[in-house]
Amino acid sequence: MGLVGLNGAQMLHQLLLDQGVEVMFGFPGGTVLPIFDALYETPIHFVLSRHEQGAIHMADGYARSTGRVGVVLATSGPGATNLVTGLATANMDSVPLVAITGQVRSSLMGNDAFQEADTRGITRPVTKHNSLVADVADLGRVIREAFYIARTGRPGPVLVDITVDAAAAVVGAPPDLEMDLPGYDPAIRINPAEISAAADAINAARRPVLMAGGGVIQARASKALGRLIVKADIPVTTTLMGLGSIDEQDRLALGMLGMHGTATANYAVQECDCLISIGARFDDRVTGRLETFAPHAKIVHVDIDPTSIGKNVSVDVGVLGDAKDVVNRLLPKIRKTTRRAWPKKIRDWRARHPLTYKRSGSIKPQEVIARLGELTDHDAIVATGVGQHQMWAAQYYRWRRPRQIVTSGGLGTMGFGVPAAIGAAIGNPRRTVIDIDGDGSFAMTMVEVLTAVRYDVPVKFIVLNNGYLGMVRQWQELFFDRRYSSVTTASPSFAGVAEAFGARGITVDSRRHLDGALRDALAHKGPVVVDVHVEAEENVYPMVAAGKGLHEMQLGKLA
Amino acid sequence: MKHVISALVQNQPGVLSHISGMFSARGFNIDSLVVGRTEDPSLSRMTIAVLGDDRVLEQAVKQLAKLVCVVDVTDYKDVPCVNRDLMMVRVAAPESTRGRVLELVNLFRGRAVDISHDSIIVELAGPESKIEAFIEMTRPYGIIELARTGILSMPRGLHRPKTHESSAAAKSKAKRARRSPAKRRIKKTARRR
Numbered sequence: 158m159g160l161v162g163l164n165g166a167q168m169l170h171q172l173l174l175d176q177g178v179e180v181m182f183g184f185p186g187g188t189v190l191p192i193f194d195a196l197y198e199t200p201i202h203f204v205l206s207r208h209e210q211g212a213i214h215m216a217d218g219y220a221r222s223t224g225r226v227g228v229v230l231a232t233s234g235p236g237a238t239n240l241v242t243g244l245a246t247a248n249m250d251s252v253p254l255v256a257i258t259g260q261v262r263s264s265l266m267g268n269d270a271f272q273e274a275d276t277r278g279i280t281r282p283v284t285k286h287n288s289l290v291a292d293v294a295d296l297g298r299v300i301r302e303a304f305y306i307a308r309t310g311r312p313g314p315v316l317v318d319i320t321v322d323a324a325a326a327v328v329g330a331p332p333d334l335e336m337d338l339p340g341y342d343p344a345i346r347i348n349p350a351e352i353s354a355a356a357d358a359i360n361a362a363r364r365p366v367l368m369a370g371g372g373v374i375q376a377r378a379s380k381a382l383g384r385l386i387v388k389a390d391i392p393v394t395t396t397l398m399g400l401g402s403i404d405e406q407d408r409l410a411l412g413m414l415g416m417h418g419t420a421t422a423n424y425a426v427q428e429c430d431c432l433i434s435i436g437a438r439f440d441d442r443v444t445g446r447l448e449t450f451a452p453h454a455k456i457v458h459v460d461i462d463p464t465s466i467g468k469n470v471s472v473d474v475g476v477l478g479d480a481k482d483v484v485n486r487l488l489p490k491i492r493k494t495t496r497r498a499w500p501k502k503i504r505d506w507r508a509r510h511p512l513t514y515k516r517s518g519s520i521k522p523q524e525v526i527a528r529l530g531e532l533t534d535h536d537a538i539v540a541t542g543v544g545q546h547q548m549w550a551a552q553y554y555r556w557r558r559p560r561q562i563v564t565s566g567g568l569g570t571m572g573f574g575v576p577a578a579i580g581a582a583i584g585n586p587r588r589t590v591i592d593i594d595g596d597g598s599f600a601m602t603m604v605e606v607l608t609a610v611r612y613d614v615p616v617k618f619i620v621l622n623n624g625y626l627g628m629v630r631q632w633q634e635l636f637f638d639r640r641y642s643s644v645t646t647a648s649p650s651f652a653g654v655a656e657a658f659g660a661r662g663i664t665v666d667s668r669r670h671l672d673g674a675l676r677d678a679l680a681h682k683g684p685v686v687v688d689v690h691v692e693a694e695e696n697v698y699p700m701v702a703a704g705k706g707l708h709e710m711q712l713g714k715l716a
Numbered sequence: 717m718k719h720v721i722s723a724l725v726q727n728q729p730g731v732l733s734h735i736s737g738m739f740s741a742r743g744f745n746i747d748s749l750v751v752g753r754t755e756d757p758s759l760s761r762m763t764i765a766v767l768g769d770d771r772v773l774e775q776a777v778k779q780l781a782k783l784v785c786v787v788d789v790t791d792y793k794d795v796p797c798v799n800r801d802l803m804m805v806r807v808a809a810p811e812s813t814r815g816r817v818l819e820l821v822n823l824f825r826g827r828a829v830d831i832s833h834d835s836i837i838v839e840l841a842g843p844e845s846k847i848e849a850f851i852e853m854t855r856p857y858g859i860i861e862l863a864r865t866g867i868l869s870m871p872r873g874l875h876r877p878k879t880h881e882s883s884a885a886a887k888s889k890a891k892r893a894r895r896s897p898a899k900r901r902i903k904k905t906a907r908r909r
Contacts, residue, residue, distance in 0.1 A: 282738075285784070
């Protein structure tokens with residue numbers, strides 16, 4: 158690979174190709190002009206978004222749904238600051254991204270030049286790592302380091318800020334491409350003592366529960382996990398990020414746990430005598446009140462990130478390592494078991510407290526999602542925004558496999574759904590991709606429907622339109638005495654907007670037309686927005702109020 | 717409770733803000749932070765005194781180790797160490813009290829490094845308790861200006877903790893050593909130990 162004689166921008170493209178990059182998302186500007194010029198003649202498919210936030214969520218959706226590194230390119234100043242929400246979103250959910258930003262000429266840096274921002278300073282707390290390239294000689298090394306850091310260990314977003322002069326400079330001598338990362342070593346040698354201790358705890362348990370988090374999906378540990386739970390007969394609950402790590406139709410699947418988890422999962426966690434957490438970090442939305450969380454359980458915590466172990470919950474056995482490696486090491490040490498009393502108890506909970514909602518004449522958001530699940534054989538890729546619709550999607554779609562749900566779990570970024578679904582669809586051209594969205598979230602980023610139209614990305618945008626910022630309204634109803642403060646949305650006709658954007662638009666305002674509309678949308682070849690007018694004041698249940706224990710969940714007004 | 721953490725970090729622009737930013741974002745309370753070069757020009761040593769219980773210390777150490785720019789972290793909890801803090805203090809010392817101030821300086825084994833008609837600058841190094849005691853004793857004479865480095869710490873020879881240097885760190889160190897003759901010296905000193 159002859160890099161000498163290329164300019165920095167051309168070399169960057171060569172480096173990206175070497176990393177296997179096929180798609181990039183982004184938006185141009187002054188300081189990235191050399192990079193866009195080089196883009197003119199590379200085979201990388203560039204997706205031009207309408208806003209940098211859209212571009213980075215697309216890269217994120219692409220990464221989550223394919224397991225590959227998402228790449229986003231933006232200019233200096235506002236281009237870079239518009240990436241911040243997307244970086245924080247990816248950072249919280251451990252999504253491998255490489256963000257490349259332009260920076261002003263190195264001689265001007267620090268002088269408040271036009272479109273200058275301290276991009277490294279601003280993005281430091283929301284990235285796994287970031288670097289500045291002000292000399293083209295460093296570019297090769299830094300780009301290789303960025304991809305390596307993004308995808309190894311606990312994955313995350315890495316930002317590389319490149320000054321416009323470094324991008325334009327011609328490579329004189331063969332550049333040093335060797336990585337220099339003395340402080341970064343993602344290879345973990347699993348401690349056999351920790352494996353033995355974990356195996357002992359699991360073998361001794363009479364009422365075990367396994368909690369699978371996003372780490373199971375990141376580590377592609379789902380199959381190994383399946384063998385483990387069958388062998389030891391352990392029921393499995395998943396966090397929001399862990400949905401799909403087990404087929405929810407499996408008898409051992411308890412569904413999601415936590416604030417809006419299933420009653421079965423929450424009761425099981427509260428009564429278990431051993432909780433094996435794999436690739437989850439005991440987020441407050443999962444644990445409820447910490448003091449009463451899993452009070453009878455010995456806690457085994459498997460995580461790739463040492464800072465996660467013992468951060469929120471004190472653990473009895475911590476196992477540092479990649480989820481798949483750990484599960485494979487555990488397997489031979491686990492006794493084959495068939496349980497009776499514990500599964501029976503779980504069956505009873507499941508029978509007594511199934512996920513359900515009261516049907517009525519109007520369209521219930523839950524039934525839209527359940528129906529979408531059935532119509533797509535529970536096998537579509539589903540992105541979401543954040544709010545009630547996100548929780549209903551998590552509860553009712555019935556997930557079957559890893560990388561199916563694309564949702565902002567940790568940061569809770571409204572507006573994530575539209576662009577993330579587009580990114581996922583670009584990465585998975587043969588799969589059905591749905592964005593289950595709310596009217597609040599959808600409106601935040603619906604401008605990216607234009608991007609779906611431009612590149613003919615056939616995402617089905619299903620907007621559960623209740624005229625409210627529903628989750629906020631629910632909290633105001635329950636905890637603020639129904640004082641509905643600034644929570645109505647006053648949306649336009651989303652179908653009309655879709656048509657004006659060049660997509661197909663469908664409005665559904667009666668139950669009779671729901672099924673036909675959904676079938677229609679799924680059969681449509683291009684992007685389509687379905688504006689479903691659902692029951693306005695429906696609440697998400699079960700619900701564990703903030704500060705309460707999981708066993709104190711409210712089951713809601715059920716039929 | 718105060719803990720001392722020693723971190724070997726890559727000597728690059730932005731590293732200090734990276735580390736101090738992480739500490740403030742996670743609510744760790746820094747009592748003092750000292751940065752300086754080491755025998756290896758590519759590395760700096762940060763000595764950080766943190767306030768908090770064992771759990772805070774554990775998180776702080778882990779979070780530090782997680783940063784890509786941090787090569788090695790050692791916490792000196794339960795390790796006998798030599799701790800030093802360097803202070804320069806300008807004390808009011810008109811002729812009437814100068815003798816008594818200088819007597820204190822001598823008792824504390826400090827040095828008067830500058831003198832004018834009405835004040836002297838005293839340089840004093842030692843463990844924190846000694847520094848504090850000197851400040852207490854000279855306060856009645858009038859402290860005009862004071863500057864301190866914060867704690868530097870090094871474990872005593874018989875008690876050196878094993879550093880958990882990653883193999884990547886070792887590899888990279890070897891690589892750097894191969895490259896420049898100046899850095900080869902480190903390996904030698906390491907061997908001498």
